[in-house]
Amino acid sequence: MTNGLTIRENTFTAAEFIALWESVWSGAPAFEQVEKALANSVYRVGIYDGEKIVGMARMIGDLGLCYYIKDVIVRPEYQGCGAGRMLLDRLLTFIRKNGVPGTDIAAELCAMPDKMPFYAKFGFAANEAQRMRLMLRAGEEA
Numbered sequence: 001m002t003n004g005l006t007i008r009e010n011t012f013t014a015a016e017f018i019a020l021w022e023s024v025w026s027g028a029p030a031f032e033q034v035e036k037a038l039a040n041s042v043y044r045v046g047i048y049d050g051e052k053i054v055g056m057a058r059m060i061g062d063l064g065l066c067y068y069i070k071d072v073i074v075r076p077e078y079q080g081c082g083a084g085r086m087l088l089d090r091l092l093t094f095i096r097k098n099g100v101p102g103t104d105i106a107a108e109l110c111a112m113p114d115k116m117p118f119y120a121k122f123g124f125a126a127n128e129a130q131r132m133r134l135m136l137r138a139g140e141e142a
């Protein structure tokens, strides 16, 4: 790549995930949760400067009808040099390649308002639907 960064598929670890998360947000999830989530993600991609991970994204999905894009993060000191575009290009290529030829597949995500223009560059658009969410505590009876 012209920015000197390289891409690796399905390799980044829970420790790398947490380090990247902590470079931009507080309150990272627990190591065991991340390990389980990565093992059950359909695809994940990391951006590397040499051996150092500087960006990541992952997707959950069914390959046929829909995907949900999660945890798109580029380390602050690497933002603005094309790493985010590398991540999104790779995710969208995976979706096109693995679908049923000739059919439409939905790629969805949740974005803060200041990140919506970034996703709009790849064709994402908001509609009238609102995200609804319920947080549950694992291991507790209903």
Ligand SMILES: CC(C)(COP(=O)(O)OP(=O)(O)OC[C@H]1O[C@@H](n2cnc3c(N)ncnc32)[C@H](O)[C@@H]1OP(=O)(O)O)[C@@H](O)C(=O)NCCC(=O)NCCS
Pocket (backbone or CB within 6 Å): 024, 072, 073, 074, 075, 078, 079, 080, 081, 082, 083, 084, 085, 086, 110, 111, 112, 114, 115, 117, 118, 121
């Ligand atoms: C959002 C994020 C992934 C973008 O990564 P990045 O490496 O800075 O993006 P790129 O340099 O590849 O930019 C790609 C294009 O998007 C544009 N862009 C990037 N962030 C933007 C923003 N917040 N608003 C508008 N445009 C943006 C760039 O100008 C560039 O445009 P161009 O190709 O026309 O020149 C990065 O800012 C980030 O990790 N932020 C913190 C974590 C976060 O909020 N993630 C998103 C969760 S919803």
